[in-house]
Amino acid sequence: MDLSKKIFGSNIDPEVQKYFKNLQKGTFEIQPGDPLSDTSFDSSTQTYLGDRTPYARMWTAVNVVSVQKDPDNPSKFKPIGDGKNSVYIVNDNSFNSYESSELNSVSELGNNPLLKPAAGVTEVTSRAEGSLGALRRTVVKFVVYNKEDFDKTFLPFFLKPGSHIFVDFGWSDKAFSLYDPNDFIKNTDLEMGDFYDTIYNDDDKIKSGFTTTVSGQVTKYDININQNQSFECTLEFVSSNYQLLDKEVSEDNNLKFIFTNVLEDLILLKYLNNSAEGSELVKEELSRKYLWNSIPREERSKNIKKFFDSNTTPDSNAPLIDNYSKLVGVFYQNFTHKSKSPINQKEALYISFAVFEDDFLNNYVATTVKKDDNGNIVSNTVDKTTNIPKFNSRNTYVRWDENLFNMMKIKPRSLDRVLSFLYPDTWDIKETSNKYKPNIIVEKGKEREWKNTSDDKSKNRIPMRELFIRTTTIIEAFDTSSNVNDALEKIFDTIFEDSGNLINIRLMKNNDFESSLTFHDANIEPVEKEQEKTFVFDITSGNTIVQNVDLKFETPKAGLSSMIAIGGLSTPKLFDDFQLMRFNILNGIQNDGLKKQIRHLPVFGETTVTENHIDVNISKILNTSLDNKPKNFSKIPITNVQDRYASRKEAQESYLKTVGESPDAIESDKINELDEDDKRTVFTANSERDIELIKAKVFSFVKSGTNSISPVLPISLTLEIYGNNFLNIGDYFTINFLPEHFKERVYFQIVGVDHSVSTSNWKTTYNTVMRPYSNKKYHQFGSTASDDLALGDRVQINFNGTMFNQLFSEFDKLTETNHPFKKDMVRQFEFIESNTLTYPISDVQSLDYASYLVNYDPKKIQPKIDKVLGNSDLKKNADKANKFIPLSLNSPPISTQGISWLVAVSNILLGDDVIDWKKFNGKFINTNQRGGGFKKSNELQYADENQVWIFPQNYNNKLGNIYSDITQRSFFNRAKRASEKDFQNIKDNFFNQLAKKQKISSEIENTKEVAGNSGFIFLNRIDWSLVDRVYDVKSNENKFKILHFSGNSLVDSFPVIEIPFLYLKIPTSQLANLLFKEYNKLFSELDNLAENIRIKVEEEEQEINKKLYQSFDTLPF
DSSP states (O other): OOGGGSOTTOOOOHHHHHHHHHHHHTOOOSOTTOOOOTTTOOTTTOOOOTTOEEEEEEEEEEEEOOEEEETTEEEEEEEOSSOEEEEEEESOOOTTTTOOSOOOTTOSOSSOTTOOOOOEEEEEEEEEESTTOOEEEEEEEEEEOOHHHIIIIIIIIISSTTOEEEEEEEEEOTTOOOOOGGGGSSSSOTTOHHHHHHHSOOSOHHHHTTEEEEEEEEEEEEEEEOTTSOEEEEEEEEOTTHHHHSOBOSTTTTHHIIIIISHHHHHHHHHHHTSTTHHHHHHHHHHTTTHHHHSOHHHHHHHHHHHHHTTOOOOTTSOSSOHHHHHHTEEEEOOOSOTTSGGGGGOEEEEEHHHIIIIIIIIIIOOOOOBOTTSOBOOOSTTSOSSSSOBOOTTOEEEOOHHHHHHHHSOOOTTSOOOSEEOOSOOOTTSSSOOOOOOOEEETTEEEOOOOHHHHHHTTEEEGGGOEEEHHHHHHHHHTOSBHHHHHHHHHHHHHHHTTTOOOEEEEESSTTOOSEEEEETTOOSSOOOGGGSOEEOOSSTTOOEEEEEEEEOOOTTOHHHHHHHHTOSSOOOOOSHHHHHHHHHHHHHHTTTTSOOOOSSOOOOOOOOOTTOOOOTHHHHTOOOSSOOTTGGGOOOTTHHHHHHHHHHHHHHHHHHTTOOGGGGGGTTOOOOOTTOOSEEEEESSHHHHHHHHHHHHHHTSOSTTOOOOOOSEEEEEEEEOOOSOOTTOEEEETTOOTTTTTTEEEEEEEEEEEEOSSOEEEEEEEEEEEOTTOGGGGTOSSGGGGTTGGGGEEEEEOHHHHHHHHHHHHHTOSSBOTTTGGGEEEEEEEEEEEEOOSSOSSSOEEEEEEEEEEOGGGGHHHHHHHTTOHHHHHHHTTTTTEEEEEOOSOOOSHHHHHHHHHHHHHHHSTTTBOHHHHTOEEEEOOSTTHHHHHTTBGGGOOTTEEEEEEEEETTEEOHHHHHHHHTTGGGGOSSSOHHHHHHHHHHHHHHHHHHOOOOTTSBOOGGGTTEEEEEEEEEEEEEOOOSOOOTTOOTTEEEEEEEESOGGGTTSSEEEEETTTBOSOHHHHHHHHHHHHHHHHHHHHHHHHHHHHHHHHHHHHHHHHHHHHHHTSOO
16 A cells, blocks of 8 residues: 555554454355356455465566776776666566576576576565654575576576565465566666555555565575575665664764764855845855865854844734744744843854755655656655655644744743744744645545645644754764764654654655655654544454564663552642653553552561652751761861852852852742642743743653654553554554453554465554553543543642742832842742633734742741831831732823823722732822822832722822823824814813723722812722731732733733732632733723724825915915
8 A cells, every 4th residue: 555645553444454354253265166267256345264374485686788988088987878778587486487598687597408497486584663663674584406507597686785675475275466666667767666556566465465575785695505505595684774874973974074064064055045246145155165174164163153033023912933034944042132141141043954964864864766768856855755765745734732832922931941843833834844735644544735824733733844944953963973874863762852842853764665764753643543443453352363462561771669658549630751751641541540559568568759849858868877987077178168168159159150040049949838738740841941841741651642742651462463464553452352451541652563474374464553542641630521621730849949939020010019038938839821812803912921829928038027117218118018919000091002001900800800908908098299209109118908009090179190191101192283272172081981891899998188079080909918827838818920021012911910818709710811911901992093093184284385385375486
């Protein structure tokens, strides 16, 4: 069959399933006495196995042409004519094989006076190699009885390194007929294109299932002359795609130079070539190519980085990969223009896999090219190279995950690794460097055309050629590898690690001819597995075609302690380590959702599972004293220990400063005191990126459902059955004699197919791995599908101390109110969620937010407060530091977008839908004046019980000063020449209309101080009170939820919103959506108002100009 049209992981063809079932029943439709003629025999229904015998045939085809010295160049030879095509066959079974007459060149026994038999194949062994059977190694044993045949046929044509050998083997019966190789060499088609189309694209699934053809190049052979003077030969050949992977990476063949030394220079050429001045710039760069050897790669790499860095401007609203970069396939990820910034070291150059495959792998590694009759090279693009040794990933998908994509969009922290891969935002037709979209897509058993980005994302996939790979990842892989296979595996292993094990790319054959290579993500399942449709091999009946079964569990390296710990769990638990997740799923499947705890005796104690948040218990080390101390132990000198320790300390603090971290961050490394009654699994994140990675791993590997990952479990099954060619790599099945707890929960997927043919038997071996059905993974939590629906409620994500310090420092900068020691009060800091807000009709493409839970302990900072109360500069705010947490305006907005956000925050928070004002019992405080009132709102010393600081549109029948300031500084200032009175009326009327719609909670006391307010009420600050009590991790009294918006300057007035846990009525996700929805509605109205003002200004300017021209007409000259 044509493997390129077969989807990896698809179910076994129904026709093949039906035939297998009949074979297992042992049915035989022909009755005793019926003739077994070709006309009455149908191989598609014949299922009696006893009538068949194995066959094997080996052959090679050659084109022999005479050569002569080239008169124009005596050092070279040129062919004379087209030569002659010949086929040499072993085990041809032709009738004249034993005749001693002179035969044509395709036969044997040219001189056979002793009537020795023809050479014969005695054994064939064919074995798949690689994690997904990408390569094939075949060993053929045969005997040559005639020395002349050995000298003239076998030695020059078979037993020669590099010879292309074909081997056919299978079952023969009365109806069987084998093709004649001579039919495919009678024309001038030296590529034998018709052969591949005929042999490997047979639509008769049953007939082709009982015959197999393998081919490849000879790599080794062995000859033994026995006592009968016959030649016992062993020949080994490998599939044609082997040459793509075993190619040496060295300076001798320039591969190391290309993929390490000048890779980025070549990418720069490609980038320049697509620019407007491309040809001239490329010409100039090529004229300076000698510098590639003169200047070290590291120095050239710095210059290339500077070239890209100067052309790109960080933009939080721009797509992750811009349109030009997607089209060219070259992208530079830029975070900052500050060369000394630590984040500058995280910037990197990427190329699309389409560029890597087409321009590098298929140009420099795969050197085979197709030529026409005139010697011109035929196009080598992936749509035309399926049968020659090339890399072809046109129909390959890798996993697309929303959390991974969110991770890529987040600016990295100092502890984050530079990612080895990136997703583009979209990859629709004609917008990327990949011109060849997948053309084999099967849904529900039917082929269809590729659709678009949205369709791929809905199925958690992206074409592999759209993936962007970091150039440094490629360079490092080829620099440390001795061959291409090792280099590619290192690239894919790096992506596997950086993706949290979600993207598991492996090499795979692209067709049954095994001439080209493709790639496959083992975590992609194009077809949802249905247990009831999975084929079941019957291994227990007397008619079974299964000859041997081997179910094997293997402990991964260093996995014993984890197995012991997970096996003794009394309650379900989550893990983000790949190996632990696999063990946990297997344990859940075996124990049926941990309904029982099984502990083996003797019990030595509780074995803990190493988790991400584990803390090093230093006291265990310090409390261990030295035995047999000498009497003068304390007097033993340690040379310059104080100076050496001071030097070490200074070096550490200097490093922390260079990467933008506080040396005090380590003090907060244990801010989270765990609640013993909280059964959630705790993960510790090093950054915001780390959070998305944890979410991606947990929800992809652990959660049940369509498009989730079915991880390979540490159990393998080897099935040895009646020889056939029905199944291939990626097919899946199960067996009927599985342990009870595995039934209906797992299946076995083929990762390798081996064949062994002897004179009496042909057996096929399927090497498989066990995987759970993606919709049955809930068994690790319980026995029903609903047991993992609330998976998010099982996870708690905390930050390490460094990350906690960085976040709280950023929060402090995003609020005007000075609050000393705020982060020192924190006893619990937990991540809740993060997401990107979108709105169908919006001027803003997206708005990112993250929410956190924080628990304060006011008593924790009392000693610090006591120390600073004598300092007049700090005293004014310090004595209120453990009494209040203010929600405060950061800065008044200066744009239309900013005003819209401020109005949205004021509307939502001052109403009754979000905050339980009845519990808070708030009262208004006016901050209308530019001076004292507004300045006071920036100082914690003026905080008081239940204060809600506002500034109104009008106060005592006058415009509020702050209101006037923010409206004048925004778009309203467009009315330069417009009537000031008319302009004022337009904006005031607008806000008066907003005021009529504003629903302020009646539970907020309207004090005498603000009784004169009218118009719209803007929120400035809320003083949340802390409860003076001994800290209790179970108490919610001093818990707050923080909502942090980022990614757009529109939120600058209120980028951080902090509300007490007990007062917040709705989840933070709902609050974020309410604010963004309200913002978009208000901005639309404000934008219309701005347009009206613009029109009015233009009309007034036209009127002024008209009068000016009229005045010119009245002048005497």
